[in-house]
Amino acid sequence: MDANPHPPAEDYPCDKILFRAIPYDTLLRKNGTPKDGVFLLRATSDPNGLSVTTTIRACREQFDRPIFGILSLHVGRLRDYGVEAFPSTETHVNIRPIPTRDENEPLARQIAADLMAMSRPVENWDAENADELFTARKNPN
Amino acid sequence: MEATTTPPILHRPAPTYHLVFRPASTDTIGFIKELDTLLTLENYNGFALQATLHAYENARRYLESASNVMVLPQPEFTPDGEGGIDIEWENNGRRLALSCRAQDNQSDFISWREPGGQYDGDAASETLLKDKLDWLTR
Numbered sequence: 342m343d344a345n346p347h348p349p350a351e352d353y354p355c356d357k358i359l360f361r362a363i364p365y366d367t368l369l370r371k372n373g374t375p376k377d378g379v380f381l382l383r384a385t386s387d388p389n390g391l392s393v394t395t396t397i398r399a400c401r402e403q404f405d406r407p408i409f410g411i412l413s414l415h416v417g418r419l420r421d422y423g424v425e426a427f428p429s430t431e432t433h434v435n436i437r438p439i440p441t442r443d444e445n446e447p448l449a450r451q452i453a454a455d456l457m458a459m460s461r462p463v464e465n466w467d468a469e470n471a472d473e474l475f476t477a478r479k480n481p482n
Numbered sequence: 483m484e485a486t487t488t489p490p491i492l493h494r495p496a497p498t499y500h501l502v503f504r505p506a507s508t509d510t511i512g513f514i515k516e517l518d519t520l521l522t523l524e525n526y527n528g529f530a531l532q533a534t535l536h537a538y539e540n541a542r543r544y545l546e547s548a549s550n551v552m553v554l555p556q557p558e559f560t561p562d563g564e565g566g567i568d569i570e571w572e573n574n575g576r577r578l579a580l581s582c583r584a585q586d587n588q589s590d591f592i593s594w595r596e597p598g599g600q601y602d603g604d605a606a607s608e609t610l611l612k613d614k615l616d617w618l619t620r
Contacts, residue, residue, distance in 0.1 A: 364528075364529060365526045365529055365561070365563070367523075367561055370558065383529065383562070385529060385530075385564070386563075404527040405527060405528070406527050442562075446593055447601035448601070450593050450595075454577075454601070
């Protein structure tokens with residue numbers, strides 16, 4: 342989390358993957374699927390845009406206590422959708438522009454639903470070598 | 483001439499700031515119990531999961547008002563992470579969300595979406611919630 346603005350990550354390739362945490366259990370439905378609310382901005386965690394990370398490890402390490410899953414987002418799809426990644430550190434990125442609920446609740450909900458639709462759940466996100474497993478699945482050869 | 487006497491006051495009306503909750507239907511009581519649990523949630527990972535009294539009382543008022551005129555579909559309750567409560571319904575691809583915000587300087591809001599459509603919304607009111615619940619279950 343940063344004091345913005347930062348320049349957009351023009352050097353990120355379109356196939357770069359970013360990660361968003363599910364930080365508390367009530368963001369999961371009773372059947373275990375994540376709710377769109379995972380992608381709503383929260384003042385505490387998303388002061389400068391939607392907070393995501395470049396690694397699964399960094400995603401987990403943002404929080405003091407266990408999280409409940411991680412979703413992946415494809416930078417190319419984000420760009421096609423009209424939002425951009427703004428790195429704030431080596432491993433932390435803000436996605437903008439996304440309104441807060443106070444600014445525009447229907448649009449905030451629409452973007453949250455669209456990001457949920459374009460995201461994928463990360464398997465084995467809680468494994469010690471989760472990033473290596475993810476990279477191996479992405480590049481099987 | 484008979485002397486007039488002031489009858490003793492046996493009952494004082496409740497102050498106007500008291501919330502009056504009417505008896506709720508059996509289904510609504512189940513929802514309210516679920517809603518009640520949000521008052522005792524432990525905050526977690528820096529997120530305010532425990533609902534503020536302001537958010538809880540508004541959420542309860544909206545639900546009880548709607549349940550007086552219809553059988554409510556099962557809602558899903560989610561802490562918004564800032565002390566507020568999101569109440570969501572889905573039916574045949576239609577989505578309806580009531581956001582009960584944490585503080586009284588924030589506006590409660592109702593959002594809705596047709597299948598494949600875009601979210602629309604307006605400031606929350608008991609009348610709008612009833613209209614949209616009717617739309618959701620039509």
